[in-house]
Amino acid sequence: MGLLENGVWRDKPREPGKKGEFVRKDAQLRNWVGKGGEFPPESGRYHLYVSYACPWAHRTLIFRKLKGLADHISFSVVHPLMLENGWELTTDFEGATGDPVNGFTYLHQVYTANDPAYTGRVSVPVLWDRKTGRIVSNESAEIIRMLNSEFDDLTGNTDDYYPEDLRNEIDLVNERVYETVNNGVYRSGFARTQDAYEEAVTELFDTMDWLEDRLSKQRYLAGDRVTEADWRLFPTMIRFDHVYHGHFKCNRNRLIEFPNLFGLTRELYQWPGVAETVNMEHIRWHYYYSHPWVNPTRVVSIGPEIDFGAPHGRERLKAA
Numbered sequence: 001m002g003l004l005e006n007g008v009w010r011d012k013p014r015e016p017g018k019k020g021e022f023v024r025k026d027a028q029l030r031n032w033v034g035k036g037g038e039f040p041p042e043s044g045r046y047h048l049y050v051s052y053a054c055p056w057a058h059r060t061l062i063f064r065k066l067k068g069l070a071d072h073i074s075f076s077v078v079h080p081l082m083l084e085n086g087w088e089l090t091t092d093f094e095g096a097t098g099d100p101v102n103g104f105t106y107l108h109q110v111y112t113a114n115d116p117a118y119t120g121r122v123s124v125p126v127l128w129d130r131k132t133g134r135i136v137s138n139e140s141a142e143i144i145r146m147l148n149s150e151f152d153d154l155t156g157n158t159d160d161y162y163p164e165d166l167r168n169e170i171d172l173v174n175e176r177v178y179e180t181v182n183n184g185v186y187r188s189g190f191a192r193t194q195d196a197y198e199e200a201v202t203e204l205f206d207t208m209d210w211l212e213d214r215l216s217k218q219r220y221l222a223g224d225r226v227t228e229a230d231w232r233l234f235p236t237m238i239r240f241d242h243v244y245h246g247h248f249k250c251n252r253n254r255l256i257e258f259p260n261l262f263g264l265t266r267e268l269y270q271w272p273g274v275a276e277t278v279n280m281e282h283i284r285w286h287y288y289y290s291h292p293w294v295n296p297t298r299v300v301s302i303g304p305e306i307d308f309g310a311p312h313g314r315e316r317l318k319a320a
């Protein structure tokens with residue numbers, strides 16, 4: 001774990017907040033792909049750097065599939081262990097691809113290729129532009145919005161996961177899910193004090209109760225259509241019982257004890273193209289091995305056996 005300071009990699013622990021809470025800083029590289037702009041939509045031009053372990057990167061892999069972008073946007077998968085050099089583009093783990101685009105060994109080299117004096121965290125996902133040799137964005141929430149709409153003319157795929165008429169509802173769900181679930185599991189697992197942990201883990205399960213109730217009455221989080229809100233929740237749910245329940249102490253309940261949330265997770269897992277974006281080996285090894293201040297023995301849990309391919313039963317609720 002570390003960061004870049006004026007373009008130099010420093011192996012340093014993350015600083016907690018004053019109350020021992022986990023503090024997540026905003027992503028810094030926030031350009032957009034768009035027609036007529038600096039980064040126009042073009043086939044074969046953009047490349048994603050992702051980790052199969054990372055829930056934020058996972059969203060981008062899902063949108064690449066949903067939007068028929070597999071032939072237009074390539075991707076590299078980092079090694080699951082994030083150690084003193086940060087994310088590495090080495091290949092000695094099944095599924096890690098290395099870096100066929102730039103030939104770099106470390107992800108921090110992608111950041112310094114974009115800006116030799118960069119200061120900040122070196123995170124996945126990264127949307128890279130081959131043509132200018134620059135990073136378009138390192139913010140997953142914005143990358144999935146670009147994939148949702150900016151390449152439609154290229155692919156002919158006009159499926160919309162952020163439709164006008166549901167935006168208020170999607171925004172409302174996203175805001176609570178981001179803070180208390182997507183980031184809530186990190187706030188629980190990386191808390192350095194009892195109070196910070198209890199606050200985060202209580203909010204997390206309050207929201208899971210709220211989502212469970214919602215999903216007992218409607219098929220998806222924003223109504224009768226699958227939207228961005230569902231896809232933003234999914235990467236956290238699929239990891240829940242394998243790593244967040246044990247390693248991050250999110251253990252009031254397991255996901256499988258919430259019939260509707262677990263049902264939605266299975267339905268989304270079974271969506272065409274989605275199962276192949278889930279790599280539980282990268283997930284388990286990354287979390288248990290890469291945070292020695294949480295798990296100093298680095299022993300990786302065997303994980304529960306859960307059949308996400310089992311019938312989901314969500315047909316009982318109406319879909320559009």
Ligand SMILES: N[C@@H](CCC(=O)N[C@@H](CS)C(=O)NCC(=O)O)C(=O)O
Binds near residue numbers: 057125
């Ligand atoms: N806001 C970013 C967060 C991405 C993020 O935190 N990624 C983690 C992996 S799950 C990472 O690369 N962390 C490395 C670090 O912060 O040093 C996004 O959603 O894209």
